[in-house]
Structures are given as C-alpha cells and as structure tokens.
Amino acid sequence: MPEQPYAPGGAVAGTGMGGTMDLATSEGASLEAAPRGPDDAGPGAKPRSLWSDAWRDLRRNPVFLLSSLVILFLVFVSLWPSAIASGSPLSCDLAKAQEGSQPGAPFGYDGQGCNVYTRTVYGARTSVTVGVLATLGVAVLGSVLGGLAGFFGGAGDAVLSRITDIFFAIPVVLGGLVLLSVVTGDTVWPVIGFMVLLGWPQISRIARGSVITARQHDYVQAARALGASPARTLLRHIAPNAVAPVIVVATIALGTYIALEATLSYLGVGLKPPTVSWGIDISAASPYIRNAPHALLWPSGALAVTVLAFIMLGDAVRDALDPKLR
Numbered sequence: 001m002p003e004q005p006y007a008p009g010g011a012v013a014g015t016g017m018g019g020t021m022d023l024a025t026s027e028g029a030s031l032e033a034a035p036r037g038p039d040d041a042g043p044g045a046k047p048r049s050l051w052s053d054a055w056r057d058l059r060r061n062p063v064f065l066l067s068s069l070v071i072l073f074l075v076f077v078s079l080w081p082s083a084i085a086s087g088s089p090l091s092c093d094l095a096k097a098q099e100g101s102q103p104g105a106p107f108g109y110d111g112q113g114c115n116v117y118t119r120t121v122y123g124a125r126t127s128v129t130v131g132v133l134a135t136l137g138v139a140v141l142g143s144v145l146g147g148l149a150g151f152f153g154g155a156g157d158a159v160l161s162r163i164t165d166i167f168f169a170i171p172v173v174l175g176g177l178v179l180l181s182v183v184t185g186d187t188v189w190p191v192i193g194f195m196v197l198l199g200w201p202q203i204s205r206i207a208r209g210s211v212i213t214a215r216q217h218d219y220v221q222a223a224r225a226l227g228a229s230p231a232r233t234l235l236r237h238i239a240p241n242a243v244a245p246v247i248v249v250a251t252i253a254l255g256t257y258i259a260l261e262a263t264l265s266y267l268g269v270g271l272k273p274p275t276v277s278w279g280i281d282i283s284a285a286s287p288y289i290r291n292a293p294h295a296l297l298w299p300s301g302a303l304a305v306t307v308l309a310f311i312m313l314g315d316a317v318r319d320a321l322d323p324k325l326r
Helices: 025-032 050-059 062-079 116-152 154-168 172-182 189-214 218-225 230-242 244-267 278-288 294-321
Strands: 010-014 020-024
Touching: 050 062, 050 294, 062 116, 062 294, 116 154, 116 189, 116 230, 116 244, 116 278, 116 294, 154 189, 172 189, 172 244, 189 230, 189 244, 218 230, 230 244, 244 278, 244 294, 278 294
Parallel strands: none
Antiparallel strands: 010 020
C-alpha cells in the first residue's frame, strides 16, 4: 500500500480494515491528548474517595453555598456581635417601650424599652452555642455507644437497644418541662445536658446500623485475616466508612436543637433572664403582638432563618454523601 503523504493541516489514523482515514487537526490532537476533565481519570490519576466526590458535588450545589454563607454569617455574629451592634442588649429605657424603627434602633424597641436589633444580634450567640455544643455532645456520645454496640454485638447490643427504645418513648418537650423545672441554673449547661440526654439515642441507632453494615464488607474481613486488632479494625477501617450518616443526621439535628432551645425558653423552663435568647425575647414580646409586632417578628425571623439554614445544609450534605443519588 502506498505511503500516505503528510498533511500539515490534518492527521492520519488507521482504520479497522487496514486502511487509513484523514482527521482534522483538532480530532487528531484529541486522540493523543490525555483526559483533562474533572470527571476523567487518566492512567496516573489518583482514585477519588467518597469525601472528595462529596466535596466536589457540594461546591456545585447552590443550596449548600447559600446555607453555608448564612451559617458563616451567624458564626461571625456569634463571635463578634459588637462588630455590627453597638450598645448592650441589657440596656433598656422604659420611655421608649414599644416604639418603632428609628436611628440607632432599626428594629424598634420591645415592651421593656430594649433595643430589638441589639438583642436579636446578641441572641444569635446563645442559640448557636447551645446548638453546636448539644450537637457535639449528642454526636460523640451516640456514636461511641452505637458504634461499640454494633461492632461487638451480643448482650451489650441488646441492652443498648432496649435503653434507646425507652428514651424514644419520652416526649421531648414534656421531658424538658419536667427535667428543667427541677434542674435549674444560670448558664446554658442544664439545657445542653438535657438535649444530650434525650438526643443521643437517635445518633446511637444510626451509628449502630452503619457499623453493622460496614463490618460485613470484604476489606474488614481482610483486615481481620491479616491480624488487625479489634480496636484498629474499628477505628481505621470501619469508623471512617460509617461516619457519613452520623454527620448528615447531626447537621440536620443542629437546627432542631436551636429550635428546641427557643421552645423551652419560650415556655419558661429553658434559659432565664438576663441571658439573651431568641426564645426569651419571643416570649416577652408575645403579649404586645398587637401594639408592637416588630418586637416579635424580628427574633422569630432570625430563628426561622437559622433553623432553615442548618436544615438546608444537612439536606445538601445528605445528597452529596448518599451514593444512591449519584
């Protein structure tokens, strides 16, 4: 077969029948070029993990980006409330009670003459602190108990399952009314302790089921066959692959705990004055809803936006970590 002349503007490729076919310059280059897209895996590319795939999906999710911006703003306000609100949230002037928006008080004044804007800003610190600490306590306690029960099984697993059933039967609000009316304090710790006490069974059951599923995988059996100790098997091979459901549930539960703190404070058994809390402000503004609705709407709106942001973040994380949704 005669040799094909070289064409400066094209390329020559062999066909399946032994012939040749002219290609455009872009087509010829595409055959030789290595994959460059984010989803292409070249010969030397490092395989992606579940976490890297989840982070890639989260960065493209507008729900995650929007909720993250709101949460970052709340964290900033919680750490440095004086950066956007001047004055003390405990400074009140009865002569200005129930007055509307004015310079220095864009949200107006409540029934006690307190600046609603300042109290709403400072209330974010209490709500975020309670939600984060309660979530951490619930996640750690529930993950440890549920993980150990799911890994070892036996009588300990059976006992823990029955204990969680008992806690699931306790109504959360009713339990808070009973427990917090007896255990009182001037700090947030009684409320956080109550949330951890009644919140760990949910995380424990999820962690237990996730560990039971993970320990049946081949890589766990291989680690045991190679002589890995139970502690190394649990911490190195099972826990990293069983923690995703716990993270998802804990993220969503954080918003729930913020709402629960506000509910208990509204009912008078949660946080107490002079602590600044959205629940306390909502309770104090309820009798003046007709004359000064702004005193109720602003802390209620801040609470609703905060809870919604954490729930949206949890939904986005769940979608990113669930392989069935890919």
